[in-house]
């Protein structure tokens with residue numbers, strides 16, 4: 001069942017229950033008011049008759065009957081008076097006998113009772129005259145009153161039915177009106193496809209719940225669009241970067257095969273091919289790592305890792321790979337409490353990030369040297385990679401973390417512009433931060449901040 005019908009049914013049920021309570025109350029109170037009113041009129045009539053009959057000596061039975069007939073009596077009124085011995089001494093109708101001694105007994109016990117005789121309403125009470133208890137019983141039929149109540153019942157029932165019909169339609173109308181902005185959002189969302197991710201849904205008054213839904217949806221679209229653009233650029237950059245080395249390889253091989261070459265020429269060509277293929281392997285590894293981190297982060301094992309050990313291992317790996325690189329570790333500010341050196345994360349990934357920073361610093365410096373300072377504070381581990389290299393031009397500094405972006409001053413230094421993009425993703429994955437300060441011709445400082453073990457319990461994947 002859709003929300004519109006559910007809402008209107010709930011609305012109808014609420015209004016219906018209010019109407020039922022209201023009409024039942026009106027009926028109940030009107031009916032009991034009529035009954036009470038009729039009993040008090042009946043009692044007045046019976047009282048007057050008893051007073052005239054017993055108190056006023058000048059009025060005898062036949063005169064009283066004449067008075068009764070000529071005054072405003074109640075409908076089919078019957079009045080009986082009984083002496084203290086329960087003998088009937090008066091009846092306003094000829095030859096009418098009240099044959100119910102039980103009732104007389106009950107009246108004497110309770111002083112006054114109200115009861116029904118079929119459709120008739122009756123009252124009985126004790127009337128004291130000259131210290132003797134007489135019993136007066138009066139009954140009559142409130143035809144007009146009962147008719148009025150019956151009428152009221154019909155009016156209330158019809159009103160209830162009409163109210164119900166109006167409520168059903170009003171409920172459908174209001175629910176439809178309240179939900180129509182959702183329909184409009186749905187229609188707008190249907191138009192959004194992968195080719196027009198720039199479209200946004202109408203945010204209405206920007207205040208109510210539906211507007212909040214639209215705003216949240218637009219924010220999601222914004223993120224999707226950004227990710228989509230990033231992925232598209234990534235794929236086209238990757239394709240472009242891969243195409244060039246392949247073309248170089250094919251050209252080199254074709255050129256070599258055009259005629260028979262000397263042994264030296266073959267060795268030279270093979271050397272060139274080997275270098276080119278090594279670069280290609282570097283590029284494809286970088287691309288694969290980046291893609292893996294961007295699209296599937298689940299495969300990395302997270303553990304408690306000690307940063308000083310990780311730094312030592314990484315430096316050794318860098319030196320083994322490139323003997324000219326000189327990473328210099330500075331552990332002067334190590335804390336007494338070694339647990340401050342521990343963080344929760346992936347050693348495998350962190351090594352890639354640290355290796356990129358070390359290799360960049362060495363690669364972009366004439367002296368191939370990088371100083372790596374390790375320090376800690378209460379919550380974080382801080383690493384500083386300082387080099388005296390070519391530095392980064394101001395206009396590049398904000399872009400160097402983009403995939404495939406390379407500084408303007410790096411034309412003659414090998415690279416694909418993937419290392420820092422990968423490093424940033426890894427650092428973000430560890431809830432850390434990276435900051436760069438650099439001056440062209442003087443050198444660069446890359447500062448890396450990682451939350452330590454006690455601070456990384458709420459590990460979040462944010463990349």
Ligand code: ADP
Nearest residue numbers: 360361364391400406407415416417418419420
């Ligand atoms: P690559 O090193 O392959 O060019 P990276 O993503 O590692 O790619 O670096 C991106 C760019 O950032 C580099 O091309 C360079 O311009 C700049 N860069 C990074 N590290 C340094 C550094 N230590 N000194 C100077 N420039 C740097």
